[in-house]
Amino acid sequence: MKLDEATGTLHLLEKGPKSKDKARIDVWFWSDLTGFSWYDNHGQVGGQGTRVDATTAAKTTASAPLPTKLPPLPLPTGPVDEHAYRILQADAVSITVSFSKTGRGGAEHATYYINDATVVTIDGHPTHSRELKGGMVAHLAVAPDQRTVTRIEARDAPRIPEKGHRG
Amino acid sequence: MCVARSGFAEMPPGLMDALTSHGWAFPYAKAPVLFRPDGIMMDADGTARFE
Numbered sequence: 038m039k040l041d042e043a044t045g046t047l048h049l050l051e052k053g054p055k056s057k058d059k060a061r062i063d064v065w066f067w068s069d070l071t072g073f074s075w076y077d078n079h080g081q082v083g084g085q086g087t088r089v090d091a092t093t094a095a096k097t098t099a100s101a102p103l104p105t106k107l108p109p110l111p112l113p114t115g116p117v118d119e120h121a122y123r124i125l126q127a128d129a130v131s132i133t134v135s136f137s138k139t140g141r142g143g144a145e146h147a148t149y150y151i152n153d154a155t156v157v158t159i160d161g162h163p164t165h166s167r168e169l170k171g172g173m174v175a176h177l178a179v180a181p182d183q184r185t186v187t188r189i190e191a192r193d194a195p196r197i198p199e200k201g202h203r204g
Numbered sequence: 205m206c207v208a209r210s211g212f213a214e215m216p217p218g219l220m221d222a223l224t225s226h227g228w229a230f231p232y233a234k235a236p237v238l239f240r241p242d243g244i245m246m247d248a249d250g251t252a253r254f255e
Contacts, residue, residue: 038243038254040223045215047223049245049254051232060232062254070222075230086230088222 065150067182074152074185076130083130083153121176124191127169132186134177150185157189
């Protein structure tokens, strides 16, 4: 296994099967270290794992909730155009949104994890997070770990005519 | 264990200790699985399942 120290992502490669059949799994641990989200890049499935405390006698220094640098995302409550956030980037396992109204705010953005339990819709139609595109606006609901989104309700950004455009 | 660096989120404090000090459960191996400091993940039967 290979741990990306900067992101906390653990890369697992299955032992045994031929190279083309090996499961290649990325694991992201929750900030409270009680579980993790995983994604199999080979089988293209994901899910969540849990910590099993009773099985080991060793103590950990991480049993208490620990802070994370990802800021909590205020849950939207109003019409989509007033409280939606602009998507900067999205893929099968993560989404980055801007908190600024222009979508260009340097530090005013955050990245959240997506897993197979995340419900994704575009214009009300269920879809996959891979269909999300930068520039869309979306409502997000965030899990208690403040790192994983449970629901993404996206729609295309409103079209704004260019300056000087006529017609 | 190999360590790489890139830019995304941040590793939760205490992750390394928690990784090697607890058992974990997920669908690919019989729980509890153990992440060993040498980079091998063992299942409940003591079989190395991931590296």
